[in-house]
Amino acid sequence: MKFLKLTLNDIRDVVIIFISVTVLTVLHFLITDFPLFPDTTRLVYDAGEVEFLTPVGSDPIDLNTFLEIRERDSVLIIDTRSYEDFVTGHIPGAVNIPYEETFQYLTELEQMKNIRYVITYCDGDDCLSSVETAGKLAFIFPVVRYFFGGWKTWTDHGYPVV
Amino acid sequence: MKFMKVLKIVCMVVLSVTFLVSGFAKLLDPHAFVKDVMNYRLFPVQPLHMLAVWLIMLEIFVAAGLWFPFLQRGSAWIIAGLMSFFIILIAIAMIRGLDITCGCFGPGSQKVGWQKIFENLGLLIMSLFLLRPESKPNRSHK
Numbered sequence: 001m002k003f004l005k006l007t008l009n010d011i012r013d014v015v016i017i018f019i020s021v022t023v024l025t026v027l028h029f030l031i032t033d034f035p036l037f038p039d040t041t042r043l044v045y046d047a048g049e050v051e052f053l054t055p056v057g058s059d060p061i062d063l064n065t066f067l068e069i070r071e072r073d074s075v076l077i078i079d080t081r082s083y084e085d086f087v088t089g090h091i092p093g094a095v096n097i098p099y100e101e102t103f104q105y106l107t108e109l110e111q112m113k114n115i116r117y118v119i120t121y122c123d124g125d126d127c128l129s130s131v132e133t134a135g136k137l138a139f140i141f142p143v144v145r146y147f148f149g150g151w152k153t154w155t156d157h158g159y160p161v162v
Numbered sequence: 163m164k165f166m167k168v169l170k171i172v173c174m175v176v177l178s179v180t181f182l183v184s185g186f187a188k189l190l191d192p193h194a195f196v197k198d199v200m201n202y203r204l205f206p207v208q209p210l211h212m213l214a215v216w217l218i219m220l221e222i223f224v225a226a227g228l229w230f231p232f233l234q235r236g237s238a239w240i241i242a243g244l245m246s247f248f249i250i251l252i253a254i255a256m257i258r259g260l261d262i263t264c265g266c267f268g269p270g271s272q273k274v275g276w277q278k279i280f281e282n283l284g285l286l287i288m289s290l291f292l293l294r295p296e297s298k299p300n301r302s303h304k
Binding site: 004005006007009010012013014016017018020021022024025028029034035036037038040126127128129 | 193201207208210224239260
């Protein structure tokens with residue numbers, strides 16, 4: 001198409017813009033405390049290895065750690081999936097707080113002073129509601145983790161559901 | 163034609179305001195933007211901070227560049243490229259069934275979906291409109 005003709009001047013302008021933007025980016029890193037490289041967490045699971053941005057105040061845990069923490073006292077397991085998914089099947093002992101409704105339950109959660117460990121989970125390793133909820137609850141409970149793999153990992157390994 | 167000139171100004175204002183708002187919203191909380199980009203699960207983690215800040219600066223720069231005749235076409239080309247890139251990213255996220263926010267305007271952005279694709283498509287068409295030969299600014303060095 002005629003109007004999409006990329007001229008040498010256009011290319012030169014684009015290069016000038018890219019160079020200017022790169023200079024601005026370098027200046028940004030020099031004058032702010034925004035780190036050049038992110039703080040990350042590596043997690044090994046059945047299908048391989050994945051690298052996360054380390055969430056503020058909460059970390060991912062794998063199935064083995066989940067099973068271990070689950071046996072402790074003062075644990076609250078939160079299923080962040082929808083109500084429909086929850087009633088279809090969930091990990092025994094879990095309560096349902098759909099991600100969108102987290103804020104509605106904050107007052108109630110804040111009153112649960114006896115809870116020390118909170119573990120959130122959602123559908124699998126592609127959902128983010130457990131991560132988001134864990135990030136919010138990290139300000140309320142001493143230890144908040146999200147179960148990476150969640151419901152899919154739990155059922156894939158044949159653990160009981162209710 | 164006067165109508166085309168007015169249309170050109172409208173496109174410039176819409177693109178410029180959109181990119182300025184988007185850029186500065188992300189600049190206020192680059193961590194949130196990095197998280198949004200990370201959620202697409204398409205990029206390596208380590209260079210994400212550099213990529214995010216570079217992208218934010220690019221958005222702000224091209225938003226301003228549209229108003230400078232000598233940078234206008236370059237900015238329009240980059241906006242067209244960015245929009246095409248974002249449309250592809252959102253489409254991939256939709257195909258993969260990712261339930262994520264698009265990260266278009268920093269924290270609190272809308273979720274990926276057809277609406278975002280059509281919005282970006284509109285901005286893409288506007289940027290291509292600015293690349294018409296009639297809209298080519300007079301260059302002093304020519």
